[in-house]
Amino acid sequence: MGINERLAEIERSVESLRGNGQDPRNLWFEAIHSPTEATLNGRSTMLFGTNNYLGLTFDPRCVQAAAGATRMEGSGTTGSRIANGSYSGHTALEAEIAEFYNKRSAVVFSTGYVANIGILSGLPTHGDYLLIDADSHASIYDGCKMSDAQTVRFRHNSPEDLAKRLRRLKDEPGDKFVVVEGIYSMLGDKAPLQEFADVKREAGDGVYLIVDEAHSLGVLGETGRGLCQEADVEDDCDFIVGTFSKSIGTVGGYCVSDMESFHALRMISRPYMFTASMTPGAIAGARAAFQIIAEQRGEQQRLWRNCEQLYRGAQALGYEVGPQPSPVVALILPDPPAAVGLWNRLIDAGLYTNIAIPPATPNSLSLLRVSVSAAHSGTQIRKALDILGKVGHELGILPDRPMPQVLSGPVKVINGGGGRAIAAKAPAEMPAKGAAVPSH
Numbered sequence: 073m074g075i076n077e078r079l080a081e082i083e084r085s086v087e088s089l090r091g092n093g094q095d096p097r098n099l100w101f102e103a104i105h106s107p108t109e110a111t112l113n114g115r116s117t118m119l120f121g122t123n124n125y126l127g128l129t130f131d132p133r134c135v136q137a138a139a140g141a142t143r144m145e146g147s148g149t150t151g152s153r154i155a156n157g158s159y160s161g162h163t164a165l166e167a168e169i170a171e172f173y174n175k176r177s178a179v180v181f182s183t184g185y186v187a188n189i190g191i192l193s194g195l196p197t198h199g200d201y202l203l204i205d206a207d208s209h210a211s212i213y214d215g216c217k218m219s220d221a222q223t224v225r226f227r228h229n230s231p232e233d234l235a236k237r238l239r240r241l242k243d244e245p246g247d248k249f250v251v252v253e254g255i256y257s258m259l260g261d262k263a264p265l266q267e268f269a270d271v272k273r274e275a276g277d278g279v280y281l282i283v284d285e286a287h288s289l290g291v292l293g294e295t296g297r298g299l300c301q302e303a304d305v306e307d308d309c310d311f312i313v314g315t316f317s318k319s320i321g322t323v324g325g326y327c328v329s330d331m332e333s334f335h336a337l338r339m340i341s342r343p344y345m346f347t348a349s350m351t352p353g354a355i356a357g358a359r360a361a362f363q364i365i366a367e368q369r370g371e372q373q374r375l376w377r378n379c380e381q382l383y384r385g386a387q388a389l390g391y392e393v394g395p396q397p398s399p400v401v402a403l404i405l406p407d408p409p410a411a412v413g414l415w416n417r418l419i420d421a422g423l424y425t426n427i428a429i430p431p432a433t434p435n436s437l438s439l440l441r442v443s444v445s446a447a448h449s450g451t452q453i454r455k456a457l458d459i460l461g462k463v464g465h466e467l468g469i470l471p472d473r474p475m476p477q478v479l480s481g482p483v484k485v486i487n488g489g490g491g492r493a494i495a496a497k498a499p500a501e502m503p504a505k506g507a508a509v510p511s512h
Contacts, residue, residue: 184315
């Protein structure tokens with residue numbers, strides 16, 4: 073099949089699902105008013121699909137820092153740091169991130185996606201092995217594609233399967249790099265990181281642990297450093313990768329490590345060497361956000377209250393949800409048409425979420441991702457649950473029974489709940505190019 077035929081087949085597949093509704097490829101907001109509100113199709117819309125976990129995109133400290141740096145140093149760098157040199161903000165941000173994590177070194181990339189492919193294509197070499205969780209983000213899979221190392225998948229969140237695969241490789245030469253995520257972007261479940269760290273230690277020398285904290289930076293841990301901090305295994309995490317496009321509220325990515333010669337990565341990571349560097353505004357915004365996270369815990373506490381309220385409320389309505397409460401609340405639907413139909417009707421009702429359908433999802437699930445922010449008010453969450461309940465019943469997705477009464481505090485269920493949480497353990501299919509997956 074030639075390129076024209078392949079593209080036409082993809083287009084027909086999309087059109088068959090889209091019908092007369094919204095097209096996620098062409099959806100655009102006329103105005104963004106706050107971290108939680110925008111104008112879409114001429115109407116006020118609540119934003120529950122932005123990954124703006126701490127609501128910092130409109131924080132005056134971040135906005136003023138970004139605006140000031142842009143006025144002083146311009147809108148962009150127009151090249152990579154290897155070609156055009158580093159701005160003072162680049163090195164200051166790296167030093168501050170290293171201090172934030174109490175690590176020796178930090179390297180900043182242009183995006184979180186570039187950080188993952190830069191680390192995974194730069195660190196391992198021919199003869200090494202990349203052992204990745206089957207539900208890994210597309211950026212991890214793409215980094216593995218670019219690497220000369222051999223890629224081995226293990227079952228999602230299964231320390232036992234990882235240990236088995238490491239035992240099989242015990243006598244093989246080369247380093248072994250284990251890659252997991254703090255919070256997984258599709259179902260919102262956390263990695264059993266203590267158990268993974270135990271497996272890594274038991275496997276001995278030459279085994280390294282890489283943790284992608286894209287969705288857990290600022291969300292987990294006593295000072296917001298993520299799941300590595302919450303699980304008390306930071307010393308076992310050889311490389312911690314993250315993004316600025318979620319809790320930090322700007323764009324960029326990073327990796328921190330205690331490895332003595334880690335900065336040599338700059339000369340072997342092609343995504344670092346050949347991508348234009350972060351803009352002055354993005355740098356300054358990120359620096360301000362890291363300072364806010366380090367100094368305050370109020371946003372994190374509000375976020376988790378909101379996560380519990382939305383997760384328990386959706387479950388009480390009768391939705392099948394992800395394995396545990398988190399800032400990513402997954403609503404699992406029967407099939408792609410149901411997901412597309414619900415997504416469109418929610419937009420019509422003023423509620424924006426993310427749609428994710430096969431082949432971009434674990435176990436070929438069809439789901440909506442509802443992302444929670446510390447900036448969401450209790451009123452907005454109650455309104456979102458009201459819309460989810462009303463539209464779900466109208467479409468026949470929810471059970472035909474009296475709707476539960478959702479309160480601002482703990483969820484109270486009238487006439488029983490019925491929703492259930494799922495645990496996704498089976499290997500996921502590799503995300504296809506162009507599939508709808510959350511960005512890094």
